[in-house]
Amino acid sequence: MLSMSEVRVRFAPSPTGALHIGGVRTALFNWLFARRHGGKFILRIEDTDRTRSTDESIQIILDGMKWLGLDWDEGPFRQTERMAIYREHVDKLLGQGKAYYCYCTPEELEARRKEALAAGRPPKYDRKCRLLKAPVPGRTPAVRFLSSDEGQTIVRDLIRGAVTFENQQLDDLIIMRSDGFPTYNFAVVVDDVTMKITHVIRGDDHLNNTPRQIQLYQALGYEPPEFAHLPMILGPDKTKLSKRHGATAVTEYKDLGYLPEALVNYLARLGWSSGDQEIFSKQELIDKFSLENVGKAPSVFNPEKLLWLNHHYIQQAEPGRLADLLLELLKKDGIIPAEARPDREWMKRLVCILTERSHTLVEMKNSAIPFVAEDIHVDEKARAKHLTSDAVPLLLLLVERLKAAKPFTHAEIEKVFNGLVAEKGIKLGKIAQPVRVALTGGTVSPGIYEVIEVMGKDKTIKRIETAIGKIQN
RNA sequence: GGUCCCAUCGUCUAGCGGCCCAGGACGCUGGCCUCUCACGCCGGAAACACGGGUUCGAUCCCCGUUGGGACCA
Numbered sequence: 001m002l003s004m005s006e007v008r009v010r011f012a013p014s015p016t017g018a019l020h021i022g023g024v025r026t027a028l029f030n031w032l033f034a035r036r037h038g039g040k041f042i043l044r045i046e047d048t049d050r051t052r053s054t055d056e057s058i059q060i061i062l063d064g065m066k067w068l069g070l071d072w073d074e075g076p077f078r079q080t081e082r083m084a085i086y087r088e089h090v091d092k093l094l095g096q097g098k099a100y101y102c103y104c105t106p107e108e109l110e111a112r113r114k115e116a117l118a119a120g121r122p123p124k125y126d127r128k129c130r131l132l133k134a135p136v137p138g139r140t141p142a143v144r145f146l147s148s149d150e151g152q153t154i155v156r157d158l159i160r161g162a163v164t165f166e167n168q169q170l171d172d173l174i175i176m177r178s179d180g181f182p183t184y185n186f187a188v189v190v191d192d193v194t195m196k197i198t199h200v201i202r203g204d205d206h207l208n209n210t211p212r213q214i215q216l217y218q219a220l221g222y223e224p225p226e227f228a229h230l231p232m233i234l235g236p237d238k239t240k241l242s243k244r245h246g247a248t249a250v251t252e253y254k255d256l257g258y259l260p261e262a263l264v265n266y267l268a269r270l271g272w273s274s275g276d277q278e279i280f281s282k283q284e285l286i287d288k289f290s291l292e293n294v295g296k297a298p299s300v301f302n303p304e305k306l307l308w309l310n311h312h313y314i315q316q317a318e319p320g321r322l323a324d325l326l327l328e329l330l331k332k333d334g335i336i337p338a339e340a341r342p343d344r345e346w347m348k349r350l351v352c353i354l355t356e357r358s359h360t361l362v363e364m365k366n367s368a369i370p371f372v373a374e375d376i377h378v379d380e381k382a383r384a385k386h387l388t389s390d391a392v393p394l395l396l397l398l399v400e401r402l403k404a405a406k407p408f409t410h411a412e413i414e415k416v417f418n419g420l421v422a423e424k425g426i427k428l429g430k431i432a433q434p435v436r437v438a439l440t441g442g443t444v445s446p447g448i449y450e451v452i453e454v455m456g457k458d459k460t461i462k463r464i465e466t467a468i469g470k471i472q473n
Numbered sequence: 474g475g476u477c478c479c480a481u482c483g484u485c486u487a488g489c490g491g492c493c494c495a496g497g498a499c500g501c502u503g504g505c506c507u508c509u510c511a512c513g514c515c516g517g518a519a520a521c522a523c524g525g526g527u528u529c530g531a532u533c534c535c536c537g538u539u540g541g542g543a544c545c546a
Binding site for chain 1: 476485496500510544
């Protein structure tokens with residue numbers, strides 16, 4: 001059972017590149033946990049690796065979280081702004097004899113490690129500097145934590161259960177480098193303590209770091225938080241998801257035409273479940289989220305299912321919202337000029353006939369091109385098959401009747417087609433397909449009456465006449 | 474190599490000893506609908522890694538094997 005005190009969780013990405021799928025899932029679970037328990041979600045930027053950390057990356061992370069609607073209550077805090085705090089804690093340990101200066105150089109360490117390995121001993125730090133009485137001249141020391149050699153450290157993980165580590169296995173880890181920067185394991189502990197984090201929910205890859213962090217908490221005189229280690233997200237080849245598996249950055253999914261709610265829903269169901277339910281609104285997720293229902297096994301990222309969800313959410317979305325997104329895309333791709341101001345109601349009608357067969361916004365954009373562009377590109381195969389000379393009399397007759405149709409609505413257009421079909425004793429496809437090719441350039445589109453209605457009388461007639469002209473030449 | 478974790482259809486998962494000759498979803502597939510493509514609807518194939526225990530009874534508990542993964546180096 002959760003304690004009475006307020007739940008405080010955090011997401012602590014390193015700003016060394018894009019915001020990844022795995023990271024987002026961790027952020028999402030933290031966020032859901034916070035919202036579920038009415039707690040606080042804190043954002044912390046772990047930027048102590050200053051050779052790889054960039055401000056652009058921080059911005060990408062913030063933008064990605066905002067896009068997904070993962071709002072944070074405190075932060076973003078940056079570790080580089082907290083150096084005094086780490087120093088203070090290092091001094092505290094040093095003062096209590098729980099840490100010591102180490103003057104060994106990386107080269108010396110490496111040599112001794114190889115030696116140990118060669119002699120069949122475990123490659124653990126030999127505590128050479130532990131009993132040093134005076135500083136080694138000309139060298140700037142790092143600081144090592146004096147870890148316990150005996151007993152065990154038990155991680156009571158909310159997902160894994162009790163995981164036992166022999167303390168003997170853990171060596172005296174460096175907590176502060178000679179350049180004065182704290183190491184990951186130390187900074188994390190100090191940050192989580194000072195930020196009063198109650199639940200550390202993070203990737204499985206940190207499970208092995210946890211016992212040494214627990215020792216650090218204890219040495220510092222603090223109660224460790226609760227831990228929950230989430231299983232990894234894998235690529236199709238069952239190795240940790242990475243760039244070589246294709247799109248892994250949140251921004252890529254945005255650019256590919258995914259809706260944030262689709263990604264959120266998909267990621268929530270990756271490693272977590274609630275009975276047989278597949279579709280979850282954000283509120284349902286908040287209401288139902290529980291660490292108990294997080295699985296232990298790693299899960300393979302399945303783009304197919306994400307696509308299905310995206311399709312689903314496109315159907316659910318407000319046409320007005322989709323119209324805005326579509327317009328943005330059309331402008332971005334230069335299909336319509338940036339200064340164009342198409343009628344929004346018309347855009348909504350266009351969206352409505354397109355959603356059903358759009359799995360992504362990009363697909364929708366492509367289907368929208370014939371409606372918004374001046375000219376169309378006619379697919380050669382489609383032209384050869386459907387824009388034939390025996391279609392000409394039908395097309396001519398159709399144009400004539402379309403011109404007379406009023407109002408120019410789905411119902412009236414349908415009447416025109418039905419009339420033609422009945423009089424000529426033909427199948428609808430005989431006339432619908434040539435018209436489809438004439439209007440859209442291809443053989444695939446929404447229902448032909450809808451296409452004609454949304455395209456409008458002028459454009460429809462112009463395109464059919466153009467097609468007739470080309471057949472006759 | 475050492476340490477730790479994990480193991481149900483191809484994939485995400487339900488299952489927390491009998492309701493399971495294992496349910497849902499994606500994908501795949503047969504059919505219906507149909508002006509194209511979709512959507513939708515109906516149907517199908519598809520899994521408890523293996524071997525020991527425990528138990529009246531194991532997908533579910535324990536041990537081992539195998540296989541995967543992570544971390545450390």
